[in-house]
Amino acid sequence: MTAQQDRVWQLPEGPEQLAKALEGTGYLPDDGIATAAFLALRMHRPLFCEGEPGTGKTALAQALAQALDVPLVRLQCHEGIDAGQALYDWDFPRQLLHLRTVEAANTGDLDVEAVEASLFTRRFLLARPLLQALEDAPCVLLVDEVDRADDEFEAFLLEVLSEHAVTVPEFGEVRATVPPLTVLTSNRTREVHDALKRRCLYHWVEHPDLAREVAILRRRLPELTEVLARQVAGAVRRLREMELLKPPGVAESLDWAEALLALDRTVLDAEAAARTLGAVLKYREDADRVGTAGLDSLLAS
Amino acid sequence: MTPSTDLTPTTDPLVGLVGFARALREAGLPCDPHRVQAYLAAAGEVDVASPVQLYWAGRVTLCADPDDLPRYDTAFEAWFRDTRRPPATSTQVTEPTPSRIAALTPTPAGSGSDDEETPELHVAASDTEVLRQRDLSELSDAEREHLRSLLALLHPVAPKRRALRQAPNRRGDPDPRATLRRMLRAGGEPVALPRRRAGTRARKVVLLVDVSGSMAPYADALLRFAHVVTRRMPAEVFTLGTRLTRITRALRQRDPERALSAASRAVPDYSGGTRLGETLRVFLDRWGQRGAARRAVVVVFSDGWERGDAAALAEQMARLRRLAHKVLWVNPHAGRAGYAPVQGGIVAVLPHVDRLLAGHSLATLERLLEEVRSA
Numbered sequence: 189m190t191a192q193q194d195r196v197w198q199l200p201e202g203p204e205q206l207a208k209a210l211e212g213t214g215y216l217p218d219d220g221i222a223t224a225a226f227l228a229l230r231m232h233r234p235l236f237c238e239g240e241p242g243t244g245k246t247a248l249a250q251a252l253a254q255a256l257d258v259p260l261v262r263l264q265c266h267e268g269i270d271a272g273q274a275l276y277d278w279d280f281p282r283q284l285l286h287l288r289t290v291e292a293a294n295t296g297d298l299d300v301e302a303v304e305a306s307l308f309t310r311r312f313l314l315a316r317p318l319l320q321a322l323e324d325a326p327c328v329l330l331v332d333e334v335d336r337a338d339d340e341f342e343a344f345l346l347e348v349l350s351e352h353a354v355t356v357p358e359f360g361e362v363r364a365t366v367p368p369l370t371v372l373t374s375n376r377t378r379e380v381h382d383a384l385k386r387r388c389l390y391h392w393v394e395h396p397d398l399a400r401e402v403a404i405l406r407r408r409l410p411e412l413t414e415v416l417a418r419q420v421a422g423a424v425r426r427l428r429e430m431e432l433l434k435p436p437g438v439a440e441s442l443d444w445a446e447a448l449l450a451l452d453r454t455v456l457d458a459e460a461a462a463r464t465l466g467a468v469l470k471y472r473e474d475a476d477r478v479g480t481a482g483l484d485s486l487l488a489s
Numbered sequence: 490m491t492p493s494t495d496l497t498p499t500t501d502p503l504v505g506l507v508g509f510a511r512a513l514r515e516a517g518l519p520c521d522p523h524r525v526q527a528y529l530a531a532a533g534e535v536d537v538a539s540p541v542q543l544y545w546a547g548r549v550t551l552c553a554d555p556d557d558l559p560r561y562d563t564a565f566e567a568w569f570r571d572t573r574r575p576p577a578t579s580t581q582v583t584e585p586t587p588s589r590i591a592a593l594t595p596t597p598a599g600s601g602s603d604d605e606e607t608p609e610l611h612v613a614a615s616d617t618e619v620l621r622q623r624d625l626s627e628l629s630d631a632e633r634e635h636l637r638s639l640l641a642l643l644h645p646v647a648p649k650r651r652a653l654r655q656a657p658n659r660r661g662d663p664d665p666r667a668t669l670r671r672m673l674r675a676g677g678e679p680v681a682l683p684r685r686r687a688g689t690r691a692r693k694v695v696l697l698v699d700v701s702g703s704m705a706p707y708a709d710a711l712l713r714f715a716h717v718v719t720r721r722m723p724a725e726v727f728t729l730g731t732r733l734t735r736i737t738r739a740l741r742q743r744d745p746e747r748a749l750s751a752a753s754r755a756v757p758d759y760s761g762g763t764r765l766g767e768t769l770r771v772f773l774d775r776w777g778q779r780g781a782a783r784r785a786v787v788v789v790f791s792d793g794w795e796r797g798d799a800a801a802l803a804e805q806m807a808r809l810r811r812l813a814h815k816v817l818w819v820n821p822h823a824g825r826a827g828y829a830p831v832q833g834g835i836v837a838v839l840p841h842v843d844r845l846l847a848g849h850s851l852a853t854l855e856r857l858l859e860e861v862r863s864a
Contacts, residue, residue, distance in 0.1 A: 223545035268653025280665040377780025
């Protein structure tokens, strides 16, 4: 832990420099993402990323951690998530054992106050992601899909996000020496409370444009040829324009390109597309719709 | 949008930035002092001479919703590119006036409303009972006033679902944390074994209100009903017509008149046509499938008059049914004597709804609340 505390941020001087560092990790940001992340770093504010699934919100946090050379602490939100899963929990089995040991070793009468104090010390405290991020700072804290958690859960986040501290009633306050860079992502399944949004910088992430998507594909899959990358990006773009239940994101186009590579294809033709469509379309209705529209129209350039 | 580079620099940047935030607030963005402060701090961090950086510094601090983005773009263009400043307008506090939505209040407003006194109401209990059964589309102005007060008295109770969080309960699983505390108190002896069990939580409720022409006589009363529901439970309200509009935010205000006028300002397609299947698809794509409708109780207020393709409507209803916990369809005409579900739209949706209910009177709306609670 001491090694971690000695570590300091390599703070970029401007959005352009941060963009370069991100590009070095294989994540190609546009001006908006680079500026938003830069401001989040400089202003010590969480970055609230909202957008369609598959636009690279989670990947941004991973790339930031890599570019800044700090660990990534991830908290995946889900319905019913509570403080015990997100902040901290007490290690009950160990506490019980400790209590028994104290009791067995005890000769005179038990000093309840002292035993209680010894039970609620740091070694019995299990750090869950939020507490861990505060202790490990500097780091990147990713609170993924915050919209899936119940709205009460947002209240837990407020103290962590604005004070960079967690208060454990039996133990005291844990405060980060350096505020972690926090990235919150949301697929917008519900409106997140204003109190939370107000503490954050807001960024709406959109699908990358054609040139950027080609660049992303080629960067992630170096063995992919320019021709095939263009074909895949173009076809995915056309799929997004069709009214599908689940329009494919960047993650799907990467999957698709990878599937084509695995089959040793060098061009995306109707036959290859039909074989690998399952990598892009995840609903039967969508596959039917594309099937009736005709795969050829999808591939026409 | 990428702003162009030929911007005219202002003499004092701070004044310009604060003024910009103010212009945004007038455009309807949530620019409270907290956000403006963040904006100024962000502008201090980036290169103010670079329009791209200035644009993004404002966008990430002053916007909070994808719907804000086009307004931000327009305001940014107007403020930083146009040398002629819009005159600073003073903040106007508008008194809420009873909103007149759709055709519910047919009396023209131009007949000198000042000297026109509200007719005094002498309502006995029996009148109230009669009013509860009356068709909402056939009420007089006085009855409408009375109905508003009756609607405010409704007491909606949210449906329950099992919660993940556990609460002390005598018949549950052992609770280690509480056990440890009891042991401490007893000097290390496990004398009692406290137990815990999952409690219940309010289930989500989604109200989809058709505001097309054929539903116009009921729109005002139904939106007031939606307001009462939104105030009492975690509900999302959308209007359906030629397009989908989310009015939950507008309806969250306490005052019904303010809420209703905010809602009517938000809805662009009152008394228009209906494209039920299409708007339902937009709802499911943008909200429903992502979570708003998942395991929720969904209530659709519509007469099922579908201009578009009934098959498309059926397809979307099937999708909704797969996502939702219960789908209730409320048709105001279903309460009329001799009603039979024969219109194309209704026939198409019937296989995909859990209950078809009437919703033409206060009494039927009360029954609907019962149905929602026990869902």
